[in-house]
Structures are given as C-alpha cells and as structure tokens.
Amino acid sequence: xxxxxxxxxxxxxxxxxxxxxxxxxxxxxxxxxxxxxxxxxxxxxxxxxxxxxxxxxxxxxxxxxxxxx
Amino acid sequence: xxxxxxxxxxxxxxxxxxxxxxxxxxxxxxxxxxxxxxxxxxxxxxxxxxxxxxxxxxxxxxxxxxxxxxxxxxxxxxxxxxxxxxxxxxxxxxxxxxxxxxxxxxxxxxxxxxxxxxxxxxxxxxxxxxxxxxx
Numbered sequence: 001x002x003x004x005x006x007x008x009x010x011x012x013x014x015x016x017x018x019x020x021x022x023x024x025x026x027x028x029x030x031x032x033x034x035x036x037x038x039x040x041x042x043x044x045x046x047x048x049x050x051x052x053x054x055x056x057x058x059x060x061x062x063x064x065x066x067x068x069x
Numbered sequence: 070x071x072x073x074x075x076x077x078x079x080x081x082x083x084x085x086x087x088x089x090x091x092x093x094x095x096x097x098x099x100x101x102x103x104x105x106x107x108x109x110x111x112x113x114x115x116x117x118x119x120x121x122x123x124x125x126x127x128x129x130x131x132x133x134x135x136x137x138x139x140x141x142x143x144x145x146x147x148x149x150x151x152x153x154x155x156x157x158x159x160x161x162x163x164x165x166x167x168x169x170x171x172x173x174x175x176x177x178x179x180x181x182x183x184x185x186x187x188x189x190x191x192x193x194x195x196x197x198x199x200x201x202x203x204x
Contacts (some may be wrong), residue, residue, distance in 0.1 A: 026073060028199075029140035037202060038140050 002061040005034045008052050023047055073141055079132035083125055109126035122181055144195050151194055152187030156180050 016034070020027040025044070029045050032038035033048075040048065049056045097114050100106050106114050129149060138141040160180045164170040 025138045026141055029138055032140050032199070033204060037199070038143070040141055044139060 001039045001061075001063055002036055002066055003033065004059050005048070006032070008059065009034075015017075022051055073136060073138050075132055075135040075137065076141065077127055078135065082128040082131070086121040086124045086128065089124075090118055093121065094118040119178070122178075148188055148191030148195060151191035152184050155187030155190050156183035159183050 016027050016030045022031045033040050045060060046058050048057055052059060090189055100114055133142055133145060162173060163172065167174060
C-alpha cells in the first residue's frame with residue numbers, strides 16, 4: 001500500500017530507527033511499511049497516524065484509489 | 070531479522086533446550102550402548118532426547134504469542150510454514166520411494182531434522198523476498 005511515511009519521517013528528520021523506536025516496532029517493520037512491502041494492521045496504522053497527528057487516509061493511500069493518483 | 074525482546078528470549082530458550090537435548094542424547098546413547106537400561110525405564114530414556122526438541126516447537130509458539138512486532142511475527146509464521154511444507158514434502162516423497170523399496174528406511178525423527186532445515190530455507194526465502202522488494 002502506497003504511503004507518505006518516508007516524506008513525513010524526513011520532514012521531522014527522523015531515521016527509520018527513530019520512527020521504529022517511537023512506534024515500538026523494529027526498523028525492518030518501518031522499512032517494510034515505508035516501501036509498501038507490508039501493510040500494517042489497523043491498530044498499527046492508527047498508532048502511526050496518531051504519532052504524526054494525521055488521519056490514516058492522509059498517510060496511506062487506499063489501494064482502490066492508487067490508480068487515481 | 071531484528072532482535073526484538075521476544076526474539077532474544079526465543080533464542081535464549083532454544084540455546085538452553087539445545088544444551089538439554091545434547092545432554093539427554095549423550096546420556097541415552099551411553100546407557101543404551103552399555104546395555105544399562107531395560108523395561109519401562111528404557112522407553113523413558115529413549116524418549117527423553119525428543120522432549121527438548123518438542124520444547125523448541127513450544128518456544129516457537131511462545132515467540133509468536135510474545136512478539137509484539139506484527140511484521141516480525143508474520144515473517145516467523147511464513148518461515149515456519151515454509152519449513153512445514155519443506156519437511157512434509159520430502160517426507161511424503163521419501164515415504165512413497167520407501168514403500169516401493171527404492172530407498173532405504175529412514176527414522177521418522179528425521180522429519181524434524183528436515184523441518185529445522187526448512188526453517189533455514191524459510192529464513193533465506195524471507196531475506197530474498199525483502200531484497201527483491203516483495204513481501
């Protein structure tokens with residue numbers, strides 16, 4: 001699933017490790033989500049959204065709308 | 070794979086269980102070799118080395134319940150599924166070959182050996198998929 005995680009992380013000068021620490025997940029998880037290799041569960045997606053103080057839709061692109069972009 | 074706290078605990082349990090396995094196996098081989106066992110106690114001694122191996126399977130199950138990182142948990146589940154497919158496929162093929170007297174008999178516990186080898190295959194598959202940018 002496409003997402004803006006890398007951009008949002010870069011805006012805050014966070015490394016993948018920094019974001020992983022804040023989300024209490026592994027750096028591999030952040031990398032896998034960021035590159036679209038792994039779609040997070042809803043609870044993790046909410047944690048990510050709450051961390052960036054955004055809605056889930058502002059971070060993740062719905063797969064059904066990916067072609068619209 | 071990253072070393073989460075759950076993974077550290079899992080590795081620790083596997084090391085301990087492996088040491089117990091080695092101790093039980095050496096003891097059982099020595100006792101049987103010197104014909105020091107007979108009757109029900111011989112059955113107990115023969116089964117003892119299997120228990121830590123079963124314990125390792127339990128440790129994997131415990132890891133899956135303790136791991137809070139869903140991505141790492143998914144990777145381990147996939148690794149275990151690949152290991153199961155690998156071991157059972159070879160065991161099935163071997164079983165038919167053995168049934169038609171084309172190969173020698175192999176002890177059933179080698180399925181477990183294959184399963185552990187399959188974990189290695191699964192780990193390689195996970196790394197390969199990650200390197201290719203595929204889940």
